Amino acid sequence: MPPAQQGPLAGVRVVEMGQLLAGPFCGQLLGDLGADVVKIEDPARGDPLRQWGRQLPEGVSLWWSVVGRNKRSVTLNLRDPEGQELAKRLIAQADVVIENFRPGTMERWGLGFEELRRENPRLVMVRVSGFGQDGPYAQRAGYGAIGEAMGGLRYVVGDPSTPPSRVGISIGDTLAAMFAAIGALAALQERQSSGQGQVVDSAIYEAVLGVMESLVPEWQVTGYQRERTGAVLPNVAPSNVYPTQDGQWLLIAANQDTVFARLAKAMDSPGLADDPRYATHGARGERQQELDDLIAGFTSGLDADELEKLLQEHGVPSGKIFRPADMFTDPQFAARKSITEVDHPTLGPVSMQNVFPRLSRTGGSIRWPGPELGAHTAEVLAGIGVDEAALQELRARGVA
Structure with a gap:
Protein backbone atom coordinates (compact mmCIF):
# COMPACT_ATOMS: atom_id res chain seq x y z
CA MET A 1 0.00 0.00 0.00
CA PRO A 2 1.23 3.53 -0.72
CA PRO A 3 1.98 5.91 2.17
CA ALA A 4 -1.01 7.67 3.65
CA GLN A 5 -2.17 10.76 1.81
CA GLN A 6 -1.22 14.10 3.28
CA GLY A 7 -1.48 17.66 2.15
CA PRO A 8 -4.32 20.08 1.43
CA LEU A 9 -5.81 17.85 -1.31
CA ALA A 10 -5.84 14.66 0.76
CA GLY A 11 -9.11 12.89 0.03
CA VAL A 12 -9.37 14.22 -3.54
CA ARG A 13 -9.33 11.40 -6.13
CA VAL A 14 -7.88 12.25 -9.55
CA VAL A 15 -7.91 10.00 -12.60
CA GLU A 16 -5.18 11.08 -15.00
CA MET A 17 -5.46 10.09 -18.65
CA GLY A 18 -3.22 11.26 -21.45
CA GLN A 19 0.53 11.24 -21.75
CA LEU A 20 3.79 13.14 -22.06
CA LEU A 21 3.78 16.45 -20.27
CA ALA A 22 0.83 18.85 -20.22
CA GLY A 23 -1.77 16.58 -18.62
CA PRO A 24 0.71 14.60 -16.50
CA PHE A 25 2.35 17.75 -15.08
CA CYS A 26 -1.09 18.92 -13.98
CA GLY A 27 -1.50 15.54 -12.28
CA GLN A 28 1.91 15.91 -10.65
CA LEU A 29 0.97 19.28 -9.18
CA LEU A 30 -2.26 17.92 -7.70
CA GLY A 31 -0.49 14.81 -6.43
CA ASP A 32 2.25 16.86 -4.80
CA LEU A 33 -0.48 18.63 -2.81
CA GLY A 34 -1.91 15.34 -1.57
CA ALA A 35 -4.45 14.19 -4.17
CA ASP A 36 -4.69 10.47 -4.87
CA VAL A 37 -3.74 10.44 -8.56
CA VAL A 38 -4.57 7.27 -10.48
CA LYS A 39 -2.75 7.37 -13.80
CA ILE A 40 -4.19 5.24 -16.61
CA GLU A 41 -1.56 4.03 -19.09
CA ASP A 42 -1.52 1.84 -22.18
CA PRO A 43 -0.61 -1.74 -21.12
CA ALA A 44 1.83 -2.24 -23.99
CA ARG A 45 3.81 0.99 -23.90
CA GLY A 46 2.87 3.15 -20.96
CA ASP A 47 3.40 6.89 -21.05
CA PRO A 48 6.13 7.68 -23.62
CA LEU A 49 7.71 9.93 -21.00
CA ARG A 50 8.96 6.72 -19.39
CA GLN A 51 11.56 6.62 -22.20
CA TRP A 52 12.25 10.36 -22.46
CA GLY A 53 15.31 12.25 -21.26
CA ARG A 54 18.94 12.68 -22.25
CA GLN A 55 20.09 10.38 -19.44
CA LEU A 56 18.54 6.94 -18.82
CA PRO A 57 20.59 5.23 -16.08
CA GLU A 58 19.76 1.51 -16.05
CA GLY A 59 17.11 2.31 -18.67
CA VAL A 60 15.17 4.45 -16.18
CA SER A 61 13.82 7.87 -17.19
CA LEU A 62 14.73 10.43 -14.57
CA TRP A 63 12.12 12.73 -16.10
CA TRP A 64 9.44 10.12 -15.41
CA SER A 65 10.61 9.78 -11.80
CA VAL A 66 9.63 13.44 -11.31
CA VAL A 67 6.46 13.78 -13.43
CA GLY A 68 5.16 10.38 -12.35
CA ARG A 69 5.75 10.92 -8.65
CA ASN A 70 2.93 10.39 -6.15
CA LYS A 71 0.83 8.61 -8.82
CA ARG A 72 -0.60 5.11 -8.89
CA SER A 73 -0.09 3.47 -12.29
CA VAL A 74 -2.99 1.45 -13.72
CA THR A 75 -2.82 -0.18 -17.15
CA LEU A 76 -5.96 -0.08 -19.30
CA ASN A 77 -6.37 -0.21 -23.07
CA LEU A 78 -8.65 2.75 -23.70
CA ARG A 79 -9.17 1.69 -27.31
CA ASP A 80 -10.90 -1.46 -26.10
CA PRO A 81 -14.57 -1.28 -25.00
CA GLU A 82 -13.80 -3.20 -21.81
CA GLY A 83 -10.98 -0.83 -21.00
CA GLN A 84 -13.29 2.12 -21.60
CA GLU A 85 -15.90 0.65 -19.31
CA LEU A 86 -13.37 0.06 -16.53
CA ALA A 87 -12.11 3.63 -16.93
CA LYS A 88 -15.67 4.88 -16.67
CA ARG A 89 -16.12 2.97 -13.42
CA LEU A 90 -12.95 4.48 -12.01
CA ILE A 91 -14.01 7.98 -13.04
CA ALA A 92 -17.39 7.47 -11.39
CA GLN A 93 -15.51 7.44 -8.07
CA ALA A 94 -13.28 10.42 -8.91
CA ASP A 95 -13.41 14.11 -8.15
CA VAL A 96 -11.25 15.12 -11.12
CA VAL A 97 -10.34 13.53 -14.44
CA ILE A 98 -7.44 14.96 -16.47
CA GLU A 99 -7.03 14.27 -20.19
CA ASN A 100 -4.83 15.78 -22.88
CA PHE A 101 -5.90 13.91 -26.01
CA ARG A 102 -6.92 15.65 -29.19
CA PRO A 103 -10.46 17.07 -28.75
CA GLY A 104 -13.12 14.49 -29.60
CA THR A 105 -11.03 11.46 -28.59
CA MET A 106 -12.72 11.01 -25.22
CA GLU A 107 -16.13 11.31 -26.89
CA ARG A 108 -15.23 8.58 -29.40
CA TRP A 109 -14.36 6.33 -26.48
CA GLY A 110 -17.67 6.99 -24.75
CA LEU A 111 -15.86 9.04 -22.10
CA GLY A 112 -17.02 12.55 -22.95
CA PHE A 113 -18.07 14.90 -20.18
CA GLU A 114 -21.81 14.63 -20.81
CA GLU A 115 -21.66 10.85 -20.51
CA LEU A 116 -19.37 10.84 -17.49
CA ARG A 117 -21.41 13.42 -15.59
CA ARG A 118 -24.50 11.20 -15.79
CA GLU A 119 -22.78 8.80 -13.43
CA ASN A 120 -20.85 11.46 -11.53
CA PRO A 121 -22.49 14.92 -11.63
CA ARG A 122 -19.82 16.32 -9.29
CA LEU A 123 -17.01 15.46 -11.68
CA VAL A 124 -14.49 18.13 -12.68
CA MET A 125 -13.06 17.33 -16.11
CA VAL A 126 -9.74 18.97 -16.93
CA ARG A 127 -9.02 19.07 -20.65
CA VAL A 128 -5.59 20.22 -21.84
CA SER A 129 -4.98 20.60 -25.57
CA GLY A 130 -3.04 22.67 -28.05
CA PHE A 131 -5.88 24.95 -29.13
CA GLY A 132 -8.77 24.28 -26.76
CA GLN A 133 -11.95 22.28 -27.22
CA ASP A 134 -13.53 24.47 -29.88
CA GLY A 135 -12.63 26.89 -32.66
CA PRO A 136 -11.30 26.19 -36.17
CA TYR A 137 -7.94 24.90 -34.88
CA ALA A 138 -9.31 22.54 -32.22
CA GLN A 139 -8.59 19.40 -34.25
CA ARG A 140 -5.03 20.38 -35.12
CA ALA A 141 -2.16 18.54 -33.49
CA GLY A 142 -0.97 21.03 -30.90
CA TYR A 143 2.32 20.40 -29.15
CA GLY A 144 3.78 22.72 -26.55
CA ALA A 145 6.27 24.22 -29.00
CA ILE A 146 3.42 25.26 -31.32
CA GLY A 147 1.60 26.92 -28.44
CA GLU A 148 4.78 28.78 -27.51
CA ALA A 149 5.06 30.03 -31.08
CA MET A 150 1.43 31.09 -31.50
CA GLY A 151 1.09 32.44 -27.96
CA GLY A 152 3.81 34.99 -28.67
CA LEU A 153 6.68 33.64 -26.58
CA ARG A 154 9.01 32.23 -29.23
CA TYR A 155 9.17 35.50 -31.16
CA VAL A 156 10.57 37.44 -28.21
CA VAL A 157 13.06 34.81 -26.96
CA GLY A 158 16.66 34.96 -28.10
CA ASP A 159 19.13 37.42 -29.53
CA PRO A 160 17.93 39.88 -32.18
CA SER A 161 20.65 38.61 -34.54
CA THR A 162 19.23 35.07 -34.56
CA PRO A 163 15.91 33.43 -35.50
CA PRO A 164 13.34 33.03 -32.70
CA SER A 165 14.74 30.76 -30.01
CA ARG A 166 13.24 28.50 -27.39
CA VAL A 167 13.34 28.36 -23.63
CA GLY A 168 15.36 25.33 -22.52
CA ILE A 169 12.34 23.53 -21.03
CA SER A 170 8.86 22.58 -22.29
CA ILE A 171 7.41 25.81 -20.96
CA GLY A 172 4.24 25.77 -23.10
CA ASP A 173 3.18 22.39 -21.72
CA THR A 174 3.96 23.26 -18.14
CA LEU A 175 2.18 26.62 -18.32
CA ALA A 176 -0.93 24.92 -19.69
CA ALA A 177 -0.68 22.35 -16.88
CA MET A 178 -0.41 25.06 -14.23
CA PHE A 179 -3.44 26.91 -15.60
CA ALA A 180 -5.25 23.55 -15.71
CA ALA A 181 -4.40 22.87 -12.06
CA ILE A 182 -5.60 26.34 -11.04
CA GLY A 183 -8.82 25.71 -12.97
CA ALA A 184 -9.30 22.35 -11.27
CA LEU A 185 -8.91 23.90 -7.83
CA ALA A 186 -11.33 26.71 -8.73
CA ALA A 187 -13.90 24.20 -10.00
CA LEU A 188 -13.56 22.09 -6.84
CA GLN A 189 -14.11 25.20 -4.74
CA GLU A 190 -17.19 26.22 -6.75
CA ARG A 191 -18.57 22.68 -6.48
CA GLN A 192 -18.84 23.11 -2.73
CA SER A 193 -21.70 25.56 -3.23
CA SER A 194 -23.29 24.27 -6.44
CA GLY A 195 -22.76 20.53 -6.01
CA GLN A 196 -21.96 20.36 -9.73
CA GLY A 197 -18.80 19.65 -11.65
CA GLN A 198 -17.73 21.38 -14.85
CA VAL A 199 -15.13 21.33 -17.63
CA VAL A 200 -11.78 23.10 -17.28
CA ASP A 201 -10.53 23.87 -20.81
CA SER A 202 -6.81 24.75 -20.84
CA ALA A 203 -5.28 25.51 -24.25
CA ILE A 204 -1.51 25.63 -24.55
CA TYR A 205 -1.42 28.69 -26.80
CA GLU A 206 -3.73 30.58 -24.40
CA ALA A 207 -1.64 29.60 -21.38
CA VAL A 208 1.41 31.10 -23.10
CA LEU A 209 -0.58 34.16 -24.17
CA GLY A 210 -1.74 34.57 -20.57
CA VAL A 211 1.79 35.27 -19.31
CA MET A 212 2.80 37.65 -22.10
CA GLU A 213 2.42 40.75 -19.92
CA SER A 214 1.32 43.85 -21.88
CA LEU A 215 2.29 42.53 -25.33
CA VAL A 216 -1.28 42.69 -26.69
CA PRO A 217 -2.34 46.20 -25.57
CA GLU A 218 1.08 47.59 -26.49
CA TRP A 219 0.39 46.59 -30.08
CA GLN A 220 -3.30 47.52 -30.11
CA VAL A 221 -2.96 50.92 -28.47
CA THR A 222 0.44 52.15 -29.67
CA GLY A 223 1.51 49.82 -32.49
CA TYR A 224 4.59 48.81 -30.49
CA GLN A 225 5.89 45.33 -31.39
CA ARG A 226 8.17 43.66 -28.85
CA GLU A 227 11.30 42.19 -30.41
CA ARG A 228 14.04 39.83 -29.33
CA THR A 229 16.45 41.65 -27.06
CA GLY A 230 18.73 38.92 -25.75
CA ALA A 231 19.64 39.30 -22.09
CA VAL A 232 18.17 42.77 -21.60
CA LEU A 233 14.87 44.62 -21.63
CA PRO A 234 15.18 47.72 -23.80
CA ASN A 235 15.48 50.95 -21.84
CA VAL A 236 15.67 49.15 -18.48
CA ALA A 237 19.23 49.61 -17.26
CA PRO A 238 21.29 48.34 -15.72
CA PHE A 328 23.41 21.39 -4.70
CA THR A 329 25.90 23.56 -2.80
CA ASP A 330 23.87 26.71 -2.25
CA PRO A 331 22.91 27.44 1.39
CA GLN A 332 19.49 28.88 0.46
CA PHE A 333 18.54 25.72 -1.43
CA ALA A 334 19.79 23.66 1.51
CA ALA A 335 17.98 25.68 4.19
CA ARG A 336 14.63 25.40 2.43
CA LYS A 337 15.22 21.86 1.14
CA SER A 338 14.41 23.11 -2.36
CA ILE A 339 15.99 19.91 -3.63
CA THR A 340 15.08 16.71 -1.83
CA GLU A 341 15.99 13.03 -2.04
CA VAL A 342 13.43 10.39 -2.92
CA ASP A 343 14.01 6.65 -2.60
CA HIS A 344 13.91 5.00 -6.04
CA PRO A 345 13.44 1.20 -6.19
CA THR A 346 16.03 0.84 -8.97
CA LEU A 347 18.39 3.77 -8.60
CA GLY A 348 18.42 4.30 -4.85
CA PRO A 349 18.26 7.91 -3.58
CA VAL A 350 17.32 10.28 -6.41
CA SER A 351 17.44 14.05 -5.98
CA MET A 352 14.66 16.15 -7.46
CA GLN A 353 12.93 19.47 -6.93
CA ASN A 354 10.68 19.57 -3.87
CA VAL A 355 6.97 20.40 -3.71
CA PHE A 356 6.09 24.04 -4.42
CA PRO A 357 4.46 26.23 -3.23
CA ARG A 358 4.85 25.65 0.49
CA LEU A 359 1.87 25.70 2.84
CA SER A 360 2.55 26.50 6.47
CA ARG A 361 0.14 23.96 7.97
CA THR A 362 -0.82 21.34 5.39
CA GLY A 363 2.16 21.18 3.05
CA GLY A 364 2.46 18.64 0.25
CA SER A 365 5.02 15.87 -0.02
CA ILE A 366 6.72 13.44 -2.38
CA ARG A 367 5.59 10.01 -1.26
CA TRP A 368 7.24 7.95 -4.02
CA PRO A 369 8.83 8.53 -7.45
CA GLY A 370 7.25 7.62 -10.78
CA PRO A 371 6.15 3.97 -10.36
CA GLU A 372 6.69 0.95 -12.58
CA LEU A 373 4.13 0.53 -15.35
CA GLY A 374 0.96 -1.02 -13.94
CA ALA A 375 2.35 -1.22 -10.41
CA HIS A 376 -1.04 -0.41 -8.87
CA THR A 377 -3.41 -2.02 -11.37
CA ALA A 378 -4.55 -4.84 -9.08
CA GLU A 379 -4.89 -2.55 -6.07
CA VAL A 380 -6.93 0.12 -7.88
CA LEU A 381 -9.16 -2.20 -9.93
CA ALA A 382 -9.97 -4.19 -6.79
CA GLY A 383 -11.69 -1.00 -5.61
CA ILE A 384 -14.23 -1.35 -8.43
CA GLY A 385 -14.76 -5.07 -7.94
CA VAL A 386 -12.16 -6.62 -10.27
CA ASP A 387 -10.68 -9.65 -8.49
CA GLU A 388 -7.37 -11.36 -9.30
CA ALA A 389 -8.88 -13.98 -11.61
CA ALA A 390 -10.76 -11.36 -13.60
CA LEU A 391 -7.62 -9.22 -13.78
CA GLN A 392 -5.62 -12.12 -15.23
CA GLU A 393 -8.27 -12.56 -17.93
CA LEU A 394 -8.14 -8.85 -18.75
CA ARG A 395 -4.37 -9.02 -19.00
CA ALA A 396 -4.51 -12.07 -21.27
CA ARG A 397 -6.75 -10.13 -23.66
CA GLY A 398 -4.55 -7.03 -23.55
CA VAL A 399 -7.20 -4.94 -21.79
CA ALA A 400 -5.20 -4.35 -18.61
Missing part, protein backbone atom coordinates in the same frame (compact mmCIF):
# COMPACT_ATOMS: atom_id res chain seq x y z
CA SER A 239 19.73 44.89 -15.72
CA ASN A 240 21.89 42.31 -17.44
CA VAL A 241 24.35 39.47 -16.97
CA TYR A 242 27.92 40.62 -16.48
CA PRO A 243 31.22 38.71 -16.79
CA THR A 244 33.49 38.03 -13.83
CA GLN A 245 37.23 37.53 -13.57
CA ASP A 246 36.90 33.77 -13.02
CA GLY A 247 34.82 33.19 -16.15
CA GLN A 248 31.37 33.18 -14.53
CA TRP A 249 28.35 35.43 -15.07
CA LEU A 250 26.46 37.44 -12.51
CA LEU A 251 23.02 38.94 -13.05
CA ILE A 252 22.75 42.46 -11.66
CA ALA A 253 19.39 44.25 -11.51
CA ALA A 254 19.95 47.86 -10.48
CA ASN A 255 17.60 49.82 -12.71
CA GLN A 256 15.84 51.77 -9.95
CA ASP A 257 17.42 55.12 -9.11
CA THR A 258 18.15 54.32 -5.47
CA VAL A 259 19.52 50.87 -6.31
CA PHE A 260 21.71 52.28 -9.06
CA ALA A 261 23.15 54.72 -6.53
CA ARG A 262 24.09 51.77 -4.33
CA LEU A 263 25.69 50.02 -7.30
CA ALA A 264 27.68 53.13 -8.14
CA LYS A 265 28.95 53.21 -4.57
CA ALA A 266 29.89 49.51 -4.74
CA MET A 267 31.83 50.31 -7.92
CA ASP A 268 33.65 53.04 -5.97
CA SER A 269 32.18 55.53 -8.43
CA PRO A 270 29.38 57.22 -6.42
CA GLY A 271 29.38 60.16 -8.79
CA LEU A 272 27.73 58.01 -11.48
CA ALA A 273 24.42 58.31 -9.62
CA ASP A 274 24.48 62.11 -10.07
CA ASP A 275 25.91 62.12 -13.58
CA PRO A 276 23.17 63.46 -15.92
CA ARG A 277 23.95 60.63 -18.35
CA TYR A 278 22.91 58.01 -15.76
CA ALA A 279 21.02 59.83 -13.00
CA THR A 280 17.49 58.90 -14.13
CA HIS A 281 15.77 55.78 -15.39
CA GLY A 282 15.21 57.39 -18.79
CA ALA A 283 18.80 58.55 -19.14
CA ARG A 284 20.17 55.13 -18.26
CA GLY A 285 17.81 53.53 -20.76
CA GLU A 286 19.07 55.80 -23.54
CA ARG A 287 22.67 54.82 -22.79
CA GLN A 288 22.00 51.16 -21.98
CA GLN A 289 24.89 49.65 -23.93
CA GLU A 290 27.32 52.32 -22.77
CA LEU A 291 26.35 51.71 -19.15
CA ASP A 292 26.52 47.92 -19.51
CA ASP A 293 30.03 48.21 -20.92
CA LEU A 294 31.04 50.38 -17.99
CA ILE A 295 29.66 47.89 -15.45
CA ALA A 296 31.18 44.92 -17.28
CA GLY A 297 34.58 46.58 -17.01
CA PHE A 298 34.09 46.71 -13.24
CA THR A 299 32.74 43.17 -12.80
CA SER A 300 35.48 41.65 -14.96
CA GLY A 301 38.04 42.62 -12.31
CA LEU A 302 36.46 40.51 -9.56
CA ASP A 303 35.78 36.83 -9.01
CA ALA A 304 32.10 35.92 -8.86
CA ASP A 305 32.05 35.15 -5.11
CA GLU A 306 33.88 38.37 -4.27
CA LEU A 307 31.61 40.41 -6.54
CA GLU A 308 28.43 38.87 -5.16
CA LYS A 309 29.54 39.52 -1.58
CA LEU A 310 30.34 43.15 -2.39
CA LEU A 311 27.00 43.74 -4.08
CA GLN A 312 25.06 42.12 -1.25
CA GLU A 313 26.85 44.33 1.26
CA HIS A 314 25.61 47.33 -0.72
CA GLY A 315 22.06 46.02 -1.10
CA VAL A 316 22.28 45.54 -4.88
CA PRO A 317 20.09 42.67 -6.20
CA SER A 318 22.35 40.12 -7.88
CA GLY A 319 22.68 36.42 -8.42
CA LYS A 320 24.85 33.86 -10.13
CA ILE A 321 23.58 32.00 -13.19
CA PHE A 322 22.98 28.66 -11.51
CA ARG A 323 23.51 25.22 -12.95
CA PRO A 324 22.58 22.05 -11.03
CA ALA A 325 26.02 21.87 -9.38
CA ASP A 326 25.45 25.33 -7.91
CA MET A 327 22.02 24.37 -6.61
